[in-house]
Amino acid sequence: MEFSITDPFLWETVIQGLLFGGVLALLSLGLNIIFGVIDVVWICYAELIMIGMYAIYFLYADYGVPLPLAFIAGILTVALLGAALHHFIIRPILHTEPINQLLVTGGVLFFLQGFATLVFSVEFRNLGVSFGSFAAGDMFFPISRMLAFAVSLVAVVVLWLFLKRTFLGTAIRAISQDREIMPLMGVSPQKIYLVTSALGGGLAGLGACLLVLLYDIHPAIGLTFGPITFMVCVLGGLGNMIGGFIAAFIFAEFIALGGFYAEVEWGYVMAFVFFIVMMFIRPQGIMGSKS
Amino acid sequence: MNVPMILKGVGLLAVLIFPALGFSDYVLHIAISILIWGFIYTGWSIMGRFGLVSLGHGAFMGIGAYVVTMLWNHAGITPWIGIPVAVVVSGAVAIFIGFPCFRFRITGHYFALVTLALSEVVRLLIVALRDTTGGSLGVTPRSELTPEVAVSFYAMQFADKTVWFYLIVVIWLGGLLIWRAVDRSMLRYAMEAISQEDDAAASLGVHVTRAKLTVTVISAAMTAVGGAVYGQYQLYINPETTSGIAISLQIVFAVIAGGMFVQLGPTMGAVITLLLTETLRQTVGHDVYGLDVMVYGAMLVLFIIYMPRGVLGWITEVWSRRQEPRPTGTVKPQPGE
Numbered sequence: 215m216e217f218s219i220t221d222p223f224l225w226e227t228v229i230q231g232l233l234f235g236g237v238l239a240l241l242s243l244g245l246n247i248i249f250g251v252i253d254v255v256w257i258c259y260a261e262l263i264m265i266g267m268y269a270i271y272f273l274y275a276d277y278g279v280p281l282p283l284a285f286i287a288g289i290l291t292v293a294l295l296g297a298a299l300h301h302f303i304i305r306p307i308l309h310t311e312p313i314n315q316l317l318v319t320g321g322v323l324f325f326l327q328g329f330a331t332l333v334f335s336v337e338f339r340n341l342g343v344s345f346g347s348f349a350a351g352d353m354f355f356p357i358s359r360m361l362a363f364a365v366s367l368v369a370v371v372v373l374w375l376f377l378k379r380t381f382l383g384t385a386i387r388a389i390s391q392d393r394e395i396m397p398l399m400g401v402s403p404q405k406i407y408l409v410t411s412a413l414g415g416g417l418a419g420l421g422a423c424l425l426v427l428l429y430d431i432h433p434a435i436g437l438t439f440g441p442i443t444f445m446v447c448v449l450g451g452l453g454n455m456i457g458g459f460i461a462a463f464i465f466a467e468f469i470a471l472g473g474f475y476a477e478v479e480w481g482y483v484m485a486f487v488f489f490i491v492m493m494f495i496r497p498q499g500i501m502g503s504k505s
Numbered sequence: 506m507n508v509p510m511i512l513k514g515v516g517l518l519a520v521l522i523f524p525a526l527g528f529s530d531y532v533l534h535i536a537i538s539i540l541i542w543g544f545i546y547t548g549w550s551i552m553g554r555f556g557l558v559s560l561g562h563g564a565f566m567g568i569g570a571y572v573v574t575m576l577w578n579h580a581g582i583t584p585w586i587g588i589p590v591a592v593v594v595s596g597a598v599a600i601f602i603g604f605p606c607f608r609f610r611i612t613g614h615y616f617a618l619v620t621l622a623l624s625e626v627v628r629l630l631i632v633a634l635r636d637t638t639g640g641s642l643g644v645t646p647r648s649e650l651t652p653e654v655a656v657s658f659y660a661m662q663f664a665d666k667t668v669w670f671y672l673i674v675v676i677w678l679g680g681l682l683i684w685r686a687v688d689r690s691m692l693r694y695a696m697e698a699i700s701q702e703d704d705a706a707a708s709l710g711v712h713v714t715r716a717k718l719t720v721t722v723i724s725a726a727m728t729a730v731g732g733a734v735y736g737q738y739q740l741y742i743n744p745e746t747t748s749g750i751a752i753s754l755q756i757v758f759a760v761i762a763g764g765m766f767v768q769l770g771p772t773m774g775a776v777i778t779l780l781l782t783e784t785l786r787q788t789v790g791h792d793v794y795g796l797d798v799m800v801y802g803a804m805l806v807l808f809i810i811y812m813p814r815g816v817l818g819w820i821t822e823v824w825s826r827r828q829e830p831r832p833t834g835t836v837k838p839q840p841g842e
Binding site for chain 2: 255257303306307310311312313314316317318320321322323324325326327328329330331332333335336433437440441444445448476477479480482483486487489490493494497
């Protein structure tokens with residue numbers, strides 16, 4: 215294919231990539247905060263999103279709950295799941311080897327995936343809500359993607375304000391900086407971990423609200439979004455939300471442009487290879503500080 | 506002769522006469538699958554037991570399965586040459602990924618995630634190169650077998666499951682011997698020192714990067730052989746069943762369930778996971794999908810929390826505790842304290 219800077223399709227692809235970057239950034243937000251504060255990788259993070267998507271789907275499509283209410287219920291469900299995951303599964307092994315915490319959530323991944331297959335079947339389900347698309351010259355952009363992009367921008371600003379301006383947010387940041395000293399200052403790490411897990415779960419739920427508008431729901435959807443979400447977090451720098459944002463856009467452009475010039479798999483291959491190479495060059499992430 | 510050795514001898518004998526006991530092809534198939542996966546899991550545990558938790562073994566298995574099948578289908582090169590080629594390729598990939606990882610001290614979560622990216626890269630490459638590899642639909646090694654020809658040694662295809670059984674027993678025993686050789690080598694002491702504290706190990710003259718690379722390459726090579734044999738035996742491979750995140754996690758978890766610190770632990774992991782799947786399929790029926798995965802996931806969570814050394818690790822621990830009553834008086838200092 216010829217390269218032309220004035221090609222409207224190229225520009226459409228670049229902007230689509232930007233919009234997809236917004237979705238990825240939102241998806242990685244919750245994982246990032248858990249990663250940064252508790253230093254645990256929830257391998258099952260994308261499966262929590264899947265459960266949220268099913269919750270929203272069934273409330274809306276089967277029980278006729280209005281969409282905004284279904285969204286709130288979805289967010290709360292996943293927040294509760296996140297807190298339960300921490301309380302019942304992560305907490306008992308928090309003091310063993312760190313890799314065990316990653317592996318135990320892998321068990322949860324299989325559990326949730328098996329559960330979804332068993333209860334909801336492998337059928338692809340679509341919410342069937344469409345917002346139409348927005349035309350700019352020859353370029354078309356789905357409104358739902360633009361909405362996802364806007365929501366993720368708002369979410370990151372709100373989260374940033376929460377972490378900087380509230381007492382709880384300050385305590386969360388303090389714990390992530392020094393988990394030995396903070397208990398001496400009267401902050402209970404266990405309580406903060408639980409709140410952070412619920413917050414991370416809630417953000418996964420928010421991700422579910424947007425994904426449910428954009429994609430079909432099926433039990434293996436977590437495997438599509440899981441790996442890329444971890445890589446966005448790590449590439450951005452552990453617990454660094456601005457870095458995570460930038461990383462999300464880099465990955466999204468790789469995938470979009472790869473899909474434009476070749477096939478979408480090549481975009482993913484390039485994004486993952488880029489990730490591996492970056493890990494060697496800057497293991498602390500693009501925005502991470504050397505520690 | 507102590508009890509574990511007698512047990513091992515009896516076990517080996519039982520394995521060797523297994524096909525003669527007149528079981529159905531189905532039972533033989535399960536046994537063969539257990540041995541193939543047991544071999545692959547043993548390969549993983551060679552590096553996993555030293556704290557190098559790789560989520561990238563799907564990549565090596567995929568390389569093994571696809572290099573051999575592609576060479577056979579497109580160039581007519583026999584798997585007997587294809588397997589060494591696959592071993593070299595996966596060894597090269599292991600060095601290519603492992604060297605920078607170990608050089609730049611990428612460990613723990615980060616090592617797991619880098620290797621996870623590798624296994625996704627291999628899966629996506631197989632899908633993307635669909636004109637050659639058949640993409641997500643998978644591919645079948647070109648069959649040399651006809652109703653008249655039941656054995657093609659050149660194509661490494663055998664209609665008779667008994668032939669497969671003995672071939673795979675040999676490979677599996679080879680894997681166990683490699684495990685034992687590593688277990689009894691200086692490499693093991695070097696790796697244990699490294700997994701405790703790599704700076705201290707380096708200061709004592711252990712070549713950290715070289716030791717880690719050696720176990721990684723051995724492990725990757727074994728996994729590639731396992732992947733190749735899996736493809737030859739099943740006569741069908743696809744990117745999802747040989748590479749990617751799902752298969753990588755399956756490998757890690759089966760080893761944890763069985764126990765990665767004992768020689769037969771990974772094989773035990775294969776026994777547990779395959780019997781679980783098959784039992785559930787037999788009792789609950791073919792129409793219920795997902796239950797096996799769900800039970801499996803729940804088991805893993807419980808294993809990691811309550812039995813982190815795996816079933817066989819736990820059994821041997823209890824056994825040796827019964828054999829040697831707790832030492833009284835002097836307490837030996839443990840390494841790393």
